[in-house]
Amino acid sequence: MIKYLSENITNYFYTNEIISKEEKEIYVYGLHLIFSSVIGIAIILTLGIFLNNLVNTVLFLSAFISVRMYSGGYHANSYIKCNMTLITIYLITMAAVNFIPREIIGTSSAALIALTVYIILKYAPVDNENKKLTKKQKVKNKKITLFLLSVFYILSLVLYNFNIRFFYTIIITLFLIASLILIRIKGGENDEKHKKNDAQICS
Numbered sequence: 001m002i003k004y005l006s007e008n009i010t011n012y013f014y015t016n017e018i019i020s021k022e023e024k025e026i027y028v029y030g031l032h033l034i035f036s037s038v039i040g041i042a043i044i045l046t047l048g049i050f051l052n053n054l055v056n057t058v059l060f061l062s063a064f065i066s067v068r069m070y071s072g073g074y075h076a077n078s079y080i081k082c083n084m085t086l087i088t089i090y091l092i093t094m095a096a097v098n099f100i101p102r103e104i105i106g107t108s109s110a111a112l113i114a115l116t117v118y119i120i121l122k123y124a125p126v127d128n129e130n131k132k133l134t135k136k137q138k139v140k141n142k143k144i145t146l147f148l149l150s151v152f153y154i155l156s157l158v159l160y161n162f163n164i165r166f167f168y169t170i171i172i173t174l175f176l177i178a179s180l181i182l183i184r185i186k187g188g189e190n191d192e193k194h195k196k197n198d199a200q201i202c203s
Contacts, residue, residue: 006031040083044090053094056169059159060093063173067148070141072126073180089180093172097165105168112175113153119178120145126184149174 010027013019019027041061048057064086100108125141127133133141152170159166 003028005035036079036083040086043083043087047087047090047094051094053098055163055166056094056097057090059166059169060090060173063152063170064089064177067145067152067174067177068180070144070148071120071124071177071181072141073177073184089176093169093176096172097169100168102164105164109168109171112171116175116178117149119181120149123181123185124178126181 006028009031010019010024013027014021014024044057044061045054048054051057124145125133125138127138152174156167156170159170
């Protein structure tokens with residue numbers, strides 16, 4: 001369905017001389033990527049509403065998408081697996097947020113923050129076969145990753161005063177992003193079928 005829509009929209013652009021023949025493949029890929037990403041986000045938001053965790057879901061998506069865009073990490077080898085990975089990580093986050101006793105959130109958060117910062121400082125950003133970063137890009141992406149990490153940790157502290165579960169959502173999400181980096185470093189599967197794209201959710 002996604003491929004069908006992408007190809008038909010691209011053909012429409014080509015027929016109306018909006019794009020050239022040489023650009024068709026690029027547009028098919030780009031539209032495929034956009035549709036796949038939108039579907040993934042829509043599924044997560046729907047789950048958030050269904051689970052009555054919409055605020056936590058928005059916090060999860062905000063942290064996951066923005067930080068992962070610059071930190072890199074594990075890559076699935078298809079769009080379906082990419083979205084399934086995202087959904088699995090989301091469900092793990094929601095399970096931890098909703099079922100871990102409040103009494104141990106403080107202690108576990110300190111440990112998770114320490115591990116996350118250590119992994120990010122040591123390994124991020126991580127590139128892959130289709131998204132090689134220059135030394136300059138790596139320095140820039142690391143700075144952005146650390147900046148975003150700081151922003152979300154500050155936000156989590158602010159939210160702590162309103163709802164401890166909001167605070168914990170951010171802590172767990174950032175830790176899982178760091179975990180994906182470790183999986184990639186330790187030989188996780190590369191997304192060899194994906195082309196370069198900085199805005200991809202699973203990039």
